[in-house]
Amino acid sequence: MELEAPVPFPTVGRVHELSQRVGPASTTVAGRARLDAVADWLQQVAYDDVVDSGIDLEVVWVLRRTQVRVERFPVFGERLSMRTACSGLGPLVAERRTTLTGDAGGLVEAAAIWVPLHRETLLPHRSEAFLDVYGPSAAGRRVKARLRHPGPPEDAPSVPWTFVAADLDVAGHVNNAATWRALEEGLTDLGPGDGPLGVDLEHHAPAFAGPAEVRGTGDVRWITAPDGRVLVSAAFDRAVG
Numbered sequence: 001m002e003l004e005a006p007v008p009f010p011t012v013g014r015v016h017e018l019s020q021r022v023g024p025a026s027t028t029v030a031g032r033a034r035l036d037a038v039a040d041w042l043q044q045v046a047y048d049d050v051v052d053s054g055i056d057l058e059v060v061w062v063l064r065r066t067q068v069r070v071e072r073f074p075v076f077g078e079r080l081s082m083r084t085a086c087s088g089l090g091p092l093v094a095e096r097r098t099t100l101t102g103d104a105g106g107l108v109e110a111a112a113i114w115v116p117l118h119r120e121t122l123l124p125h126r127s128e129a130f131l132d133v134y135g136p137s138a139a140g141r142r143v144k145a146r147l148r149h150p151g152p153p154e155d156a157p158s159v160p161w162t163f164v165a166a167d168l169d170v171a172g173h174v175n176n177a178a179t180w181r182a183l184e185e186g187l188t189d190l191g192p193g194d195g196p197l198g199v200d201l202e203h204h205a206p207a208f209a210g211p212a213e214v215r216g217t218g219d220v221r222w223i224t225a226p227d228g229r230v231l232v233s234a235a236f237d238r239a240v241g
Contacts, residue, residue, distance in 0.1 A: 003198040003237040006067050006111035009097050010085040013137025016049035020080045022102075031076035031192045033106070035199065036180035038068065042098050042110055043176060045082040053133045059116040059125055063176050064093070064145045066112045068199045074106030075192040086134035087111060088143035092124040094134065095143040105193065113145055147202045149233040152222040158215040159185075161223065165209050174207035179232045182214050182223055198237035207231045 026037035050061070074080055080100050087097035093115050100108040118125035167178035180201070190197070207223070212231065215222045223232040 003200050003235060004067070005198075006069060006097060006109050007087055007095075007141070009083070009099055010087050010137040010139065012139060013085065013135075014049075014053070014133060015083055015085045015137070016045065016052060017084075018045045018048050018082045020044070020082060022074050022076055022078045022080065022106075024076065027076045028188070028191075032190060032194065033074040033076075033078075034181070034184050035068070035187065036177045036184055038070070038074075038100070038108055038110075039066070039180045040177040041080065041082060041100060042066070042068075042084075042112065045084045045098060046096055046112075046114075049084055055127070055129050055133060058119065058127055058129065060119055060122075060171065061114045061116055063203055064113045064115055065147065065203070066176075066199075066201045067110060068201070069109040070195045070197040070199075071107040071109070072102075072105050072193055072195040073190065073197075074100065074102045074108070075104055078102040078104040078106050080106065085137045087138060088141040089131075089135065089138045090143045090145060092116070092126060093143060093145040094126075094130075094138075095141075107195075113143060115145060147204060147233075149200075149202050149220070149235060151230055152215045152224065152233075156215040156222070157217055158213040158224075161212045161214050163207055163209050163212060168209055172208075174209070176203070179203075179207065179223060182212070182232075183221060183234055185214070186217070186221065196238070199234055201232060201234045203232055204230045 088095035169175040
């Protein structure tokens, strides 16, 4: 499936940077950084940015969609420079653009759509303080939270999956990075330094500890609940250039 490329990295406004080394818990047996590790690094630099900005006490963030473009997979021991900035705003959403650059040639580009919720009411909330900090780098670009993937066909093949208590985060549902771990099972042929690979992942509903199914093969897959509800969908493109 042919996927769109993330928007260019912002050239004005706030940019936050963090460093991370690819450790043994983040790689395959062959030493390739896994996609769930990449997703976790994206969360880490995003969280660190919000805390550093001073507005972290106002909102919690719910992820709706992530675009990841791996030009070359980072490898075990590689030092990553992570840069992130707000690249777009919508009525009640924000887009975060992130680049991971490794000292051994690893390169990952990502863009994610997040919904800010008030920490007490859990209703969509965006403050003037947020706009003051992140508005300049968005530079007037508008984004939407609309999900685009179709549902799985009835005859889509499936394999069982189980989310465990260790997959849950402080919000009480399966962490974003843990959903990527289920998709990694179909990428065992990718080795250190491989690429390019594009993935568009959409979160349709919260996932909780317990049984699930990974449905589909090839370039589109879905993670579904026991009652058939789609929790996550992902489209893959191995021809990204």
